[in-house]
Amino acid sequence: MSTTNHNKQNTGSTGSSKPGRVFKYGRDIDTDVIIPARYLNTSDPAELAVHCMEDADAAFATAVKQGDFIVALENFGCGSSREHAPLAIKTSGVACVIASSFARIFYRNAINIGLPILECPEAAEATMSGDNLQVDLATGTIYNLDQKQSYSAQAFPDFMKQLVAAGGLIEYTRNKMTQKAEAVQ
Amino acid sequence: MAMTMTQKILAAHAGLSEVKEGQLIEAKVDLVLGNDITAPVAINEFRKIGVSKVFDRNKIALVPDHFTPNKDIKAAEQCKQLRNFAAEMEIKNYFEIGEMGIEHALIPEKGLVLPGELVIGADSHTCTYGAAGAFSTGVGSTDMAAAMASGTAWFKVPGAIQIRLEGQAKGWVSGKDLVLHLIGLIGVDGALYKSLEFCGPGVADLTMEERFTIANMAIEAGAKNGIFPVDEATRNWTATVSKRAYTVYEADADAEYEKHITINLNDLEPTVAFPSLPSNTRTISEAYGTKVDQAVIGSCTNGRIEDLRVAAAILKGRKVSSKVRCIVFPATQRIYLQALREGLLEIFIEAGAVVSTPTCGPCLGGHMGILAKGESAVATTNRNFVGRMGHTESSVFLASPAVAAAAAVTGHLCDPAGLMTAPPRAELLTAAYIAGTRERKTV
Numbered sequence: 350m351s352t353t354n355h356n357k358q359n360t361g362s363t364g365s366s367k368p369g370r371v372f373k374y375g376r377d378i379d380t381d382v383i384i385p386a387r388y389l390n391t392s393d394p395a396e397l398a399v400h401c402m403e404d405a406d407a408a409f410a411t412a413v414k415q416g417d418f419i420v421a422l423e424n425f426g427c428g429s430s431r432e433h434a435p436l437a438i439k440t441s442g443v444a445c446v447i448a449s450s451f452a453r454i455f456y457r458n459a460i461n462i463g464l465p466i467l468e469c470p471e472a473a474e475a476t477m478s479g480d481n482l483q484v485d486l487a488t489g490t491i492y493n494l495d496q497k498q499s500y501s502a503q504a505f506p507d508f509m510k511q512l513v514a515a516g517g518l519i520e521y522t523r524n525k526m527t528q529k530a531e532a533v534q
Numbered sequence: 535m536a537m538t539m540t541q542k543i544l545a546a547h548a549g550l551s552e553v554k555e556g557q558l559i560e561a562k563v564d565l566v567l568g569n570d571i572t573a574p575v576a577i578n579e580f581r582k583i584g585v586s587k588v589f590d591r592n593k594i595a596l597v598p599d600h601f602t603p604n605k606d607i608k609a610a611e612q613c614k615q616l617r618n619f620a621a622e623m624e625i626k627n628y629f630e631i632g633e634m635g636i637e638h639a640l641i642p643e644k645g646l647v648l649p650g651e652l653v654i655g656a657d658s659h660t661c662t663y664g665a666a667g668a669f670s671t672g673v674g675s676t677d678m679a680a681a682m683a684s685g686t687a688w689f690k691v692p693g694a695i696q697i698r699l700e701g702q703a704k705g706w707v708s709g710k711d712l713v714l715h716l717i718g719l720i721g722v723d724g725a726l727y728k729s730l731e732f733c734g735p736g737v738a739d740l741t742m743e744e745r746f747t748i749a750n751m752a753i754e755a756g757a758k759n760g761i762f763p764v765d766e767a768t769r770n771w772t773a774t775v776s777k778r779a780y781t782v783y784e785a786d787a788d789a790e791y792e793k794h795i796t797i798n799l800n801d802l803e804p805t806v807a808f809p810s811l812p813s814n815t816r817t818i819s820e821a822y823g824t825k826v827d828q829a830v831i832g833s834c835t836n837g838r839i840e841d842l843r844v845a846a847a848i849l850k851g852r853k854v855s856s857k858v859r860c861i862v863f864p865a866t867q868r869i870y871l872q873a874l875r876e877g878l879l880e881i882f883i884e885a886g887a888v889v890s891t892p893t894c895g896p897c898l899g900g901h902m903g904i905l906a907k908g909e910s911a912v913a914t915t916n917r918n919f920v921g922r923m924g925h926t927e928s929s930v931f932l933a934s935p936a937v938a939a940a941a942a943v944t945g946h947l948c949d950p951a952g953l954m955t956a957p958p959r960a961e962l963l964t965a966a967y968i969a970g971t972r973e974r975k976t977v
């Protein structure tokens with residue numbers, strides 16, 4: 350993983366998100382605190398978003414605005430396989446989750462449903478709650494507008510880029526199944 | 535190129551002669567699993583793919599186990615969705631209440647996973663079946679949806695950590711203590727993205743049920759899967775659950791591992807994970823005296839017949855402390871019935887424990903045993919995260935059935951050896967032990 354710490358530049362480049370505010374958490378944020386099991390008797394994204402992060406930060410769901418960021422340390426999303434967790438985060442308006450590392454099921458769920466995530470320990474450690482970030486997903490560049498720093502996160506491998514480009518795993522599978530059906534005919 | 539056991543199974547299912555760490559592959563799945571929480575999401579996603587049928591109606595399993603018997607109207611709606619989908623798609627392995635059990639105990643019991651097979655499940659503890667020498671891993675609902683349509687899933691080929699087991703467990707020490715010890719050693723992300731491959735002479739000392747307990751908690755160390763070699767015990771077990779043919783894969787002798795860890799079973803003590811991470815472990819002597827309000831014995835980790843036998847050995851002729859609520863939940867209907875026939879349920883009820891129908895219930899703070907603010911539970915389950923079993927200011931201590939049963943009696947964490955000397959494992963884990971105590975009593 351390469352890291353470049355230089356003064357922020359070109360924050361307005363295409364492909365970058367709008368600036369958003371950071372909600373910062375520690376390590377091992379598990380899916381039980383992201384969306385507690387007591388709310389899993391529904392899969393309605395809007396209802397899940399109301400309880401997003403509730404057991405880690407009860408103020409999150411009301412404070413978060415469209416385009417904000419969650420930044421956390423190691424092993425974000427550990428615990429259960431519930432896709433309700435990335436779904437609740439995505440629906441709450443979070444533009445991207447940045448963490449030192451992700452638990453693997455959370456990682457694949459986020460890619461499968463199209464929630465942008467970036468793995469970048471340097472950015473995760475340096476970023477503070479309330480900082481304003483801007484993220485260029487095409488290049489994996491993270492700009493900290495307050496600390497005037499930029500970081501490069503590891504880019505997605507090609508296969509995952511294909512998944513994301515198709516619009517997630519469902520679209521990807523739909524395309525694949527259609528091609529298969531056509532080949533049979 | 536040398537491959538680990540996991541890599542060989544993945545390669546075979548991807549139609550490749552070899553794979554290496556980090557490679558992205560698409561592999562055929564032998565079974566796709568979902569439950570009443572994850573499958574409704576998957577079914578909704580499946581509809582968007584635009585196929586009218588699942589890839590194979592015999593290779594999908596739907597188990598309504600989390601909020602069942604339906605705990606409220608929303609849970610009832612989710613289960614209904616599962617039931618209707620199963621009927622529409624003519625899914626063979628849909629298990630209605632009455633036949634249902636906790637998925638990770640039920641799937642092996644029904645012979646739906648055998649050595650060398652590849653299973654994905656929209657539930658993180660799908661890694662349980664590594665005990666049978668299969669590659670199995672937890673995925674999300676979208677993965678489940680795509681696999682139900684296509685019969686394939688994408689994987690990043692994992693590297694591995696080799697866990698070499700030596701010696702023999704003594705006293706009340708069980709597979710649960712081993713896995714808690716291991717997670718304490720490497721941490722909750724100690725095996726992130728990796729396989730945990732078990733090997734060594736100590737494997738033979740572990741019963742199949744203990745291997746299921748250990749593989750079940752691989753995810754608690756962040757692992758993609760945990761896997762055991764196929765030995766005589768595996769073959770004997772396989773013969774009791776299925777007649778299907780299977781393939782045995784072995785790790786190459788020169789396979790590369792990121793790390794080798796050796797654990798001598800002889801050195802282990804009963805171990806407890808303190809709140810709020812499974813890695814926060816202490817030995818029972820360090821844990822002594824911690825008060826508990828509830829003792830929960832069951833779950834996909836420790837709700838099998840041997841677990842119930844161990845708990846019954848301790849509870850027999852004793853009373854649950856008046857300050858403790860003891861809840862026993864056998865993992866499947868078959869285990870429930872067997873416990874009934876062996877007289878274990880009578881022992882639990884006489885001791886003052888409640889016995890529940892198979893359900894995930896208390897394990898995930900769903901229903902049937904929720905904790906109030908400030909309360910604590912000792913549980914044979916696998917997670918003790920903040921709020922896992924109820925209020926965010928309640929706490930969960932993870933332990934073996936022996937430790938949980940002993941705490942139920944005394945009201946605090948303690949070494950079961952203080953209540954009674956452990957019978958030899960070969961007796962304790964079989965039906966013969968409790969049967970023997972009954973005969974002795976009537977003589």
Ligand code: SF4
Pocket residue numbers: 600636637638657659833834835893894897898915916
């Ligand atoms: S018993 Fe607990 S860990 Fe096991 S499947 Fe049910 S909720 Fe998950």
